[in-house]
């Protein structure tokens with residue numbers, strides 16, 4: 001769940017109930033989460049208040065004098081000024097029929113008074129999450145009738161959706177092929193050039209587009225056609241003439257369910273990634289514990305690569321991937337036997353062939369984990385060379401993934417400046433010279449020039465303090481300098 005304090009802070013809530021006791025209990029409950037709610041005694045008073053000032057959420061009872069909660073919902077949802085306010089129905093009437101009435105009138109959710117004590121705040125968070133997701137979402141409206149397109153556009157825009165229109169399936173498909181990515185598609189069936197059925201089939205046969213909710217709007221209420229459209233992947237079918245309010249509610253519901261699912265899936269993936277990362281980090285620690293000479297190497301490579309990625313203007317997500325990729329790039333060495341990995345002298349050809357397997361082993365370890373897909377190119381390709389003489393694929397130039405080319409520069413530099421059992425680490429000036437000379441043959445020239453621009457990597461002031469090269473050289477919080485970067489570099 002998202003951070004409730006952040007979500008509920010400054011929330012403007014209206015509580016509508018004819019019982020002063022209920023209003024007071026709810027107000028206190030909300031106040032505990034920092035929400036200062038205002039109160040109305042019945043639907044009529046609430047509706048007038050909603051017209052006069054802005055609310056982020058309305059919680060209403062059903063049975064009240066003058067105007068009940070269902071009528072209040074209807075009025076709020078049919079008024080352009082108030083229709084975007086999410087409504088939570090809170091009532092002791094909780095038969096299936098009442099719940100249906102509430103949803104039909106446009107309520108976002110329904111909660112019984114008996115559940116309210118335990119789940120009110122959680123319910124509010126869920127409703128707000130949905131509403132936040134919805135704002136500014138793009139809907140593609142495909143219909144050959146200008147009247148329908150205009151009517152639907154107006155209804156959707158009133159509640160805050162963005163709209164893009166097309167006059168037939170082909171025009172809709174062209175928009176999608178040109179990169180327009182709606183959050184939901186509304187499409188007629190009978191249209192010239194390409195009908196809705198063909199359009200729906202095209203959308204659902206494209207893996208990128210198939211997940212976009214598809215709603216059919218049609219005057220055709222022939223059951224076999226309706227069934228066929230649903231089989232083709234349509235999520236809902238609305239028969240014309242339709243009521244715009246009902247259409248908006250259907251769109252909101254489909255979209256919020258879909259987006260909430262996506263959000264939950266994202267949260268699940270993030271949790272999984274954290275867990276897996278913890279396991280993989282332990283693996284890396286085990287690797288570095290075996291090989292004291294490379295201890296801290298991964299952290300240092302990650303730091304250099306991350307700063308280079310930030311300097312190149314990569315997005316925060318990309319920088320995070322580079323950071324993680326750097327930390328895990330040599331993971332595959334876990335599969336290299338001690339006699340080879342820890343050998344102090346020069347490696348034989350056979351031994352070198354064993355070492356050369358580590359990018360493949362690393363990628364094999366990470367490949368079954370979907371959330372690690374982004375860093376596979378780094379792990380797998382960090383020993384490729386620009387001239388094609390690298391491994392494992394012998395890729396050349398720009399065909400080597402950029403993140404791997406960046407990591408290769410950090411890897412080479414840190415390897416040169418680290419102590420080995422058979423040699424002392426090089427001093428920075430000499431290592432920079434070697435990097436410069438390797439530009440174009442071994443290393444990517446663009447990456448090398450960024451790397452050199454960021455040099456020196458072993459600022460004396462940092463070393464004197466015995467401190468880290470801090471992330472202060474970049475204001476990107478994804479960047480943390482490892483101690484190990486400084487320790488082996490300063491000689």
Ligand SMILES: [Fe+2]
Nearest residue numbers: 329330382383
């Ligand atoms: Fe490596």
